[in-house]
Amino acid sequence: MIIGERLRELREQKKLAQREIEDRSGLQRAYLSRVENGHTVPTIETLEKWARALEVPIYQLFYDGPEPFKTSGLRVWKPRNESVWGGSGQGAKYLKKLRRLLQKIGDPNRRLLLQMASRLARRAQKSASEKK
Secondary structure (H helix, E strand, C coil): CCHHHHHHHHHHHCCCCHHHHHHHHCCCHHHHHHHHCCCCCCCHHHHHHHHHHHCCCHHHHCCCCCCCCCCCCCCCCCCCCCCCCCCCHHHHHHHHHHHHHHHHCCHHHHHHHHHHHHHHHHHHHHHHHHHC
């Protein structure tokens, strides 16, 4: 399935013009046309805006059934005594702020930060293993 075709199909089912989607979502009509014709692949954020404009849950942009897929019975393993960092409390606040700030910087600077963080993590791992 090509996402552009699905978006056009949903828009036409709702009898909406691209102009109405533009007004509801804030996306430019030329961009809407490029996506529907398969020239551009939208981001998840764009798909969320599109779903709100169409007044449908986001899963319907990918799936034609009446309800979302049922999840499998498999669970992600997590040790009992450890909580995921950033899941709550100060870690969650810090992670939220970090995400917001990372969205504001350009791709080259983001890559530089990730490279530096990777080197620091390797250095910390190396020093921890040397202490043992």
